[in-house]
Amino acid sequence: MNVLAELRSRFSLVLADLIDDPAPLAAMILPSQDPKFGDYQANCAMPLGKQLGQPPREIAQSIVNQVNVSDLCHDLQIAGPGFINLRLRDEWLVNQLNTLKTDERLGIQESNQPLTYVIDYSSPNVAKPMHVGHIRSTVIGDALCRTLKFLGHRVISDNHLGDWGTQFGMIIYGYKHFRDDAAYDRLPIEELSRLYKLVRRLIDFFEAQDRLPELRQSIGRQRASIEEKQPSGDAKVDKKLKKALRGLREKLADLESQEKNLCGLVDQCEADTAFCETARQHADIGTAVQLETAKLHAGDAENIRLWEQFLPHCRTDIQRIYDRLDIGFDVEYGESFYHDRLADVVDSLEKNGLARESDGAICVFLDGFEAPMIVRKRDGAFLYATTDLATIAYRSETWNPAAMLYVVDHRQSEHFDKLFAVARGWGYRNIEFQHISFGTVLGEDNKPYKTRSGDTVGLEGLLDEAERKAFEVVRDNELAIDLDEKRRRHVAQVIGVAALKYADLSHNRTSDYVFSYDKMLSLRGNTATYCQYAYARIQSIFARGNVDIETLRNDPIPIMIDRPAERFLALQLLRFAEGLSAVVDDYRPNQLTNYLFELANRFSTFFEDCPVLKADTQPQQQSRLLLCDITARTLKQGLSLLGIQVVDRM
RNA sequence: GUCUCCGUAGCUCAAUUGGAUAGAGCGUCGGCCUCCGGAGCCGAAGGUUGCAGGUUCGAAUCCUGCCGGGGAUACCA
Numbered sequence: 001m002n003v004l005a006e007l008r009s010r011f012s013l014v015l016a017d018l019i020d021d022p023a024p025l026a027a028m029i030l031p032s033q034d035p036k037f038g039d040y041q042a043n044c045a046m047p048l049g050k051q052l053g054q055p056p057r058e059i060a061q062s063i064v065n066q067v068n069v070s071d072l073c074h075d076l077q078i079a080g081p082g083f084i085n086l087r088l089r090d091e092w093l094v095n096q097l098n099t100l101k102t103d104e105r106l107g108i109q110e111s112n113q114p115l116t117y118v119i120d121y122s123s124p125n126v127a128k129p130m131h132v133g134h135i136r137s138t139v140i141g142d143a144l145c146r147t148l149k150f151l152g153h154r155v156i157s158d159n160h161l162g163d164w165g166t167q168f169g170m171i172i173y174g175y176k177h178f179r180d181d182a183a184y185d186r187l188p189i190e191e192l193s194r195l196y197k198l199v200r201r202l203i204d205f206f207e208a209q210d211r212l213p214e215l216r217q218s219i220g221r222q223r224a225s226i227e228e229k230q231p232s233g234d235a236k237v238d239k240k241l242k243k244a245l246r247g248l249r250e251k252l253a254d255l256e257s258q259e260k261n262l263c264g265l266v267d268q269c270e271a272d273t274a275f276c277e278t279a280r281q282h283a284d285i286g287t288a289v290q291l292e293t294a295k296l297h298a299g300d301a302e303n304i305r306l307w308e309q310f311l312p313h314c315r316t317d318i319q320r321i322y323d324r325l326d327i328g329f330d331v332e333y334g335e336s337f338y339h340d341r342l343a344d345v346v347d348s349l350e351k352n353g354l355a356r357e358s359d360g361a362i363c364v365f366l367d368g369f370e371a372p373m374i375v376r377k378r379d380g381a382f383l384y385a386t387t388d389l390a391t392i393a394y395r396s397e398t399w400n401p402a403a404m405l406y407v408v409d410h411r412q413s414e415h416f417d418k419l420f421a422v423a424r425g426w427g428y429r430n431i432e433f434q435h436i437s438f439g440t441v442l443g444e445d446n447k448p449y450k451t452r453s454g455d456t457v458g459l460e461g462l463l464d465e466a467e468r469k470a471f472e473v474v475r476d477n478e479l480a481i482d483l484d485e486k487r488r489r490h491v492a493q494v495i496g497v498a499a500l501k502y503a504d505l506s507h508n509r510t511s512d513y514v515f516s517y518d519k520m521l522s523l524r525g526n527t528a529t530y531c532q533y534a535y536a537r538i539q540s541i542f543a544r545g546n547v548d549i550e551t552l553r554n555d556p557i558p559i560m561i562d563r564p565a566e567r568f569l570a571l572q573l574l575r576f577a578e579g580l581s582a583v584v585d586d587y588r589p590n591q592l593t594n595y596l597f598e599l600a601n602r603f604s605t606f607f608e609d610c611p612v613l614k615a616d617t618q619p620q621q622q623s624r625l626l627l628c629d630i631t632a633r634t635l636k637q638g639l640s641l642l643g644i645q646v647v648d649r650m
Numbered sequence: 651g652u653c654u655c656c657g658u659a660g661c662u663c664a665a666u667u668g669g670a671u672a673g674a675g676c677g678u679c680g681g682c683c684u685c686c687g688g689a690g691c692c693g694a695a696g697g698u699u700g701c702a703g704g705u706u707c708g709a710a711u712c713c714u715g716c717c718g719g720g721g722a723u724a725c726c727a
Contacts, residue, residue: 004666030666033673043669046707056707080670081707125727162727335727361725370652370723377725384727410655414722417654439655440720479687507663510655512720514662518676523689525675526663533689541686582666594664597674608682608691650689 001096001107002577004031007040007069007086014066018048018059031578038077038085039571045082056082090561093570097559100573100630106637108577110152118156118395119145121407121436122327125162126314126334127171127196130321130459132449132515133409136438139501139643140509141407142327143589144436146641147580156399160391161318161334163311169293170199172306173285176292178278188313202278202285205269208262215259222252261454297339297381311336324463325497326643338390342382345390346375354425366421373418385419392423396431403432405587410437410510436587439512441504449515467496469521480649491647495521495529498644502528505642506593526597531635532646534600537607538632539648541625545613549629552622560623565609569602573630576638589642596638603631 008026015022025044032041045063049056060082069076072092077085100107121141124130145157174195184191226248229241269275282288296303315332322328346362349355355364360378375386395404406416416435423433443449449457471492474480483491503520506527507513523529542549561567572595579595582588612628615621636646 030669034670037670041669049707083670165727359724363724372724374725379725383725411721413654473689477689511663516662519662522676529689533687537687544686578666586667590664591666604690607686611686613686
């Protein structure tokens with residue numbers, strides 16, 4: 001039962017007599033922020049007063065007189081300008097809790113209007129190492145899938161892999177020129193990865209060499225234009241000048257750091273004599289790689305054969321990460337899946353008068369956008385916009401979804417605005433397209449998270465480190481001293497991955513956040529560990545008391561509410577449904593972490609205040625054991641919707 | 651230049667999308683184990699929500715203008 005939804009529906013009956021569309025007013029019934037205002041509050045009398053031209057408090061009174069909530073609430077009060085404060089009856093609370101005792105779904109009903117969602121998330125480029133930038137999409141997308149599925153919807157999770165890009169040109173080139181057959185036979189993934197990195201390094205080296213003179217020139221120009229700027233004496237002009245100077249200096253610093261990085265790269269390469277020799281022999285590698293890629297796309301038999309040979313290895317490689325993350329997909333249709341449909345997409349757009357030629361490219365011009373969406377380049381090649389459109393067409397034909405969600409970082413918002421606009425123009429008007437955008441993972445310096453040397457941080461290394469730090473904590477915990485090595489490893493793995501995921505999910509997805517191992521594993525505050533800890537404490541109670549919880553659940557023992565801490569906990573337990581619907585309403589998993597943190601917190605208060613095994617009476621003990629059990633199951637279920645596991649001991 | 655997102659306690663972040671006295675954690679200070687896991691609990695201090703106006707019963711949230719920061723911006727994904 002969703003308490004909030006129930007109250008809204010009760011109020012709607014009354015509101016419907018006062019106004020045509022009661023829904024927005026019913027939505028103004030909310031949980032109270034302060035317990036002194038009751039458990040819930042109805043804020044609809046104030047706007048209604050405006051609309052009906054009557055004093056809000058009078059309207060509130062009339063609503064109070066008419067609304068039928070006496071079975072679940074008592075002591076309805078009107079406060080301030082016209083707030084209606086609602087307090088749930090303890091008897092009703094207890095009755096609801098008693099229905100949860102044996103309810104595996106913890107009071108969450110499956111939707112009676114199930115919808116089909118296609119969710120596009122993670123979508124890394126195969127054959128390249130996954131990095132920190134892939135965390136958010138992967139973890140948020142997975143949490144949304146799990147939550148929507150649990151609520152009874154049909155969800156197709158699709159990993160739209162980058163499996164058709166230049167990186168295969170690189171690997172093919174590498175394979176043709178640098179392969180070590182013995183190494184490839186033994187560990188194909190490692191060898192392919194070595195080849196990718198080698199070719200990447202060669203290309204970067206040449207690019208750096210090419211760019212450096214130009215870069216140094218712009219640094220010179222930048223310095224000159226800074227020196228040119230002299231104060232004029234006019235205060236207003238000088239203020240502008242100062243601002244311009246600051247901008248120029250920042251630009252200069254940026255250019256200089258670029259130059260430093262490139263120099264470092266070049267120096268490093270030049271110090272490597274073997275590498276230099278290779279570089280000398282492959283001076284045209286940049287264009288050669290492009291050629292290999294173009295041949296692949298054109299259907300060259302040799303390159304297709306190699307691509308088909310490499311792809312399974314690349315998939316196995318990223319699958320290893322997904323296994324560690326405990327994340328999977330219903331389908332994985334990468335870019336390559338769509339490549340033979342792209343020409344038809346462009347044809348169709350042209351026939352529909354949406355696309356036209358401009359500067360040799362085929363473009364869709366859209367109102368409200370300066371730049372068009374280009375669907376075919378001057379050289380005839382297609383772009384990811386084209387692939388995205390083909391993907392929409394395919395998904396629509398295949399699953400006929402009500403919604404397509406794209407969990408992709410915020411920088412691509414304009415791309416998606418255009419994509420959705422084109423899709424609607426193309427005829428897909430009944431699909432809810434959503435760009436589930438998210439912010440950047442930052443380092444301690446408040447800049448995008450990089451290693452000290454400026455490289456992107458690998459996802460695998462991130463996992464290793466989180467697990468390593470978690471292991472240290474488990475190892476040092478005296479209460480888990482009797483756990484053997486293998487179990488400790490398992491616990492560390494669960495806690496480490498959980499910390500990483502939760503840290504990401506607990507932030508509002510639209511904001512950037514600063515990555516910190518200490519914070520995510522600091523086992524206080526809003527962390528996975530804190531929630532897992534509450535769960536483990538409950539299991540510890542059961543173990544210590546030799547409690548057969550299964551029997552207890554099925555006994556007709558009532559749950560009682562005695563102390564305030566019990567009521568406080570009970571109320572939160574009944575709000576699970578509210579937490580979940582908040583996640584789905586705006587696709588924000590942090591609503592669920594907030595809920596779970598609050599639940600764990602209320603449990604901890606209850607735990608301090610209300611002895612369980614040492615309760616005064618047996619009925620009280622049993623009641624509290626049941627509260628513990630529902631709490632534990634809610635924590636476990638809630639965390640599992642975030643892709644996070646629990647352990648009995650940690 | 652244009653478009654777009656953001657600015658909340660010393661720090662890292664919330665705030666049920668317009669609700670009452672803006673909440674957590676870290677850090678600081680002070681309490682709580684002869685008692686179920688102290689990885690915990692309770693409390694204190696800490697705020698002109700970037701600034702200035704406006705909208706209204708009510709604004710961190712909406713509008714306007716400044717200040718400051720990120721991002722995007724015609725053939726990469």
